[in-house]
Amino acid sequence: MAKMTLDDLRKLRDAKRRELDMRDAENKTIQVIVGMGTSGIAAGAKQTLAAFLTELEQHGLSNVSLRQTGSLGLDHAEPTVEVRMSDMPTVIYGKVTPEIAEKIVRKHILGKTLVNDHIYDRPAADIMEGTK
């Protein structure tokens, strides 16, 4: 791949925007938040993040915001991932390998069905309060 300039990147973005009718961040209705603290990284959170990106791109899910944060507080279950979307309870999935990441996209986000065997928690009440 030839070295890109910021102008090349801008042109690529414009082309992609036309192609996908990309929406603004405000219109993102689904949030996938990957815990990238020390234990998450050690357990493979970066590979999990990459798997989400690949799967979301493959399904053309432009209404998903893929975010990263520090530890979600469940070190024994890393990599951990929180999924927030309307019409579904907010949950934290644990032991999310790249294979489980694909499953979360297909079942939870597309199929609106919880991946029950990987649910470890839901955010504490004070965190939920802060997001209202």
Added chain:
Amino acid sequence: MHFTLGELLLDLVQNAANAGAKTVRVSVRERNGRFAMTVSDDGAGMPAQIVTRATDPFFTDGRTHPGREVGLGLAFLRQTAEATEGSFRLQSQPGEGTTVGLDCPADHVDLPPFGDPVGCFVAVLCTEGVGEIEIARENESGAYTLRSSELEEVLGDLSSVEARGLLGEYVRSQEDELWRR
């Protein structure tokens, strides 16, 4: 345990974000047979009594994760420096920020691989809560710099799937060029 230097780097940047940094500067250099990695931030910083204990794996200031009794990020970095006969640097001033660095022989048998630089740099640039993140990358044949503000100006919200994909393509093109020469 962290298996790559990229994972160590991600950990250090997350530490900086947790310290409330507005600006984080990262440098990753491979020159003259040495590998050097530095993360500087303008976050809360640490007083001297904390700095002396910060690389003890059984010490944590308890602010980020109340109740947790270990802190492993800096300990891993120091361990890597010692295993590779390299040097480890930790400088911090309360209210001014922290600089953490590793410098070691690039061909040391115990130096972990860097791993996936593109994925690592994208994750660093997408770290939330930091105003500006700058990554300076350099090897014998060239250099490039990534600034989150410039990239956000072009791509918008870096947490969107499309922006992350394009950001990955951009960083890969910079990295490929660095090793093509």
